[in-house]
Amino acid sequence: MSRTKSILTEAHQIDTAVELIKLGARLQVLESETDLSYERLLRLYKEVAGKSPSKGQLPFSTDWFMTWQPNIHASLFLNIHEYLNKVAALDEIDSVIKAYKLYLEQIGAQDLEAQLSVTRAWRLVKFVDNGMLTMTACSKCGGHFVTHPHEIARHYVCGLCSPPARAGKGRCVGAIRLPAVQECRIE
Numbered sequence: 254m255s256r257t258k259s260i261l262t263e264a265h266q267i268d269t270a271v272e273l274i275k276l277g278a279r280l281q282v283l284e285s286e287t288d289l290s291y292e293r294l295l296r297l298y299k300e301v302a303g304k305s306p307s308k309g310q311l312p313f314s315t316d317w318f319m320t321w322q323p324n325i326h327a328s329l330f331l332n333i334h335e336y337l338n339k340v341a342a343l344d345e346i347d348s349v350i351k352a353y354k355l356y357l358e359q360i361g362a363q364d365l366e367a368q369l370s371v372t373r374a375w376r377l378v379k380f381v382d383n384g385m386l387t388m389t390a391c392s393k394c395g396g397h398f399v400t401h402p403h404e405i406a407r408h409y410v411c412g413l414c415s416p417p418a419r420a421g422k423g424r425c426v427g428a429i430r431l432p433a434v435q436e437c438r439i440e
Contacts, residue, residue: 263289270294271301272350276371280306286346286375312373315385318399321412326368327377328398328411330356331388334378349375 266287273283274297283294298306318327334352337343343351353374360367369377377399380386389400391411398411 267297269346269350270297273346273371274298274301276350276353278375279311279372281311282372282375312376315380315401317373318377318380318386319401321417323368324399324412326356326360327373328388328396329359330369330374331377331381331399332397333359334374335388345378346375349378 266289270283270287270289273286280294280298283289283298284291287294289297295306317323330352333355334348337348337352337355341348341351349371353369353371356369356374357367377386381388381399384402386399387402387404388397389404389406389409390397391414392408393410393414396411396413398409400406400409
């Protein structure tokens with residue numbers, strides 16, 4: 254009986270690893286989210302991706318998520334992720350995978366390039382889980398955006414309602430609709 258469970262568990266972990274590899278996850282994410290050995294993950298990565306995994310450290314700074322376009326994309330992903338957590342009983346990594354696929358679908362529907370990799374999306378969830386980042390409602394549009402936990406929530410204005418001067422307010426390339434955000438545009 255326990256042998257069957259371990260085979261099923263291993264099969265689920267292989268499926269999860271394959272899904273993450275197809276989405277472009279770094280090997281460190283696979284190591285963190287499965288119990289598969291490094292050697293097995295490396296062979297799996299090469300088989301699925303057709304190449305060796307990227308080397309180097311994972312992104313660790315929360316600052317990347319605070320810049321204008323990455324913040325909008327991270328906020329879209331995190332809103333989707335939090336919604337899935339409320340309505341579906343999913344393992345943490347499965348909710349990241351499903352939320353990331355929905356994020357890609359929304360970005361693709363707007364004909365925009367994804368700013369958020371699955372590795373950054375995974376890291377974002379870890380930052381939120383550890384209290385290093387949070388979601389704050391915009392005082393103008395009511396949408397929820399990724400912020401530092403010490404952000405003054407009462408007067409927070411998002412990057413869609415108040416884009417930086419370099420954003421080129423007059424020209425619209427696409428729109429991302431976050432909850433309660435109807436007319437905000439990004440390029």
